[in-house]
Amino acid sequence: MSVIEKDNHDYIGYDYYSMKVDKQKVSMYIDYYESFGWTLEDHDIYKEEISKGNLHFKRERKIMNKVELTRLQRQLEDCLNQINSLEKSVYERAMMSSITIGLFSTAFMAGAVFAITAPQPMMGLMGVLALPGFIFWILPFYLYRWIKEKRAQKIRPFIEEKYDEINEICMKASQLLKI
Numbered sequence: 001m002s003v004i005e006k007d008n009h010d011y012i013g014y015d016y017y018s019m020k021v022d023k024q025k026v027s028m029y030i031d032y033y034e035s036f037g038w039t040l041e042d043h044d045i046y047k048e049e050i051s052k053g054n055l056h057f058k059r060e061r062k063i064m065n066k067v068e069l070t071r072l073q074r075q076l077e078d079c080l081n082q083i084n085s086l087e088k089s090v091y092e093r094a095m096m097s098s099i100t101i102g103l104f105s106t107a108f109m110a111g112a113v114f115a116i117t118a119p120q121p122m123m124g125l126m127g128v129l130a131l132p133g134f135i136f137w138i139l140p141f142y143l144y145r146w147i148k149e150k151r152a153q154k155i156r157p158f159i160e161e162k163y164d165e166i167n168e169i170c171m172k173a174s175q176l177l178k179i
Helices: 023-034 066-116 123-178
Strands: 014-022 039-043 052-060
Touching: 014 023, 023 039, 023 052, 023 066, 023 123, 066 123
Parallel strands: none
Antiparallel strands: 014 052, 039 052
């Protein structure tokens, strides 16, 4: 018996798709993409030194409603990008505010140093400039936390709305696969 007679399988063509995902969101992305007919083929999320993992999916090439599934998948990816941007904005805004205050305090401290190292040291001016300098050096730590919490509370409803939209998109895609 030859190999051809023994292996009587039909050929199945596949589409392949790869993406980089934050480690914390891997299982969520796998669930979402499975509703579009993708199956996880490989991943490298267990490497300790990386914060993002690569996911590799495959799906049968001849799938019903492929055009509509592709359109829905683009909507899903747009929603996921919007969520990632919103989440990133929490940290970016807090960081920029803290850095700005830190630079402002450094200017006060530079003035204090120039006041004390002048040919005729000005102790009073140095004290007046050093005190706000020290206060503004400590302030960014607390300011960062406060701004981050306020921003997170403000964008939480928008993120939840996007997750609801994603669930609707995934349900539509899942229904298309059943047809």
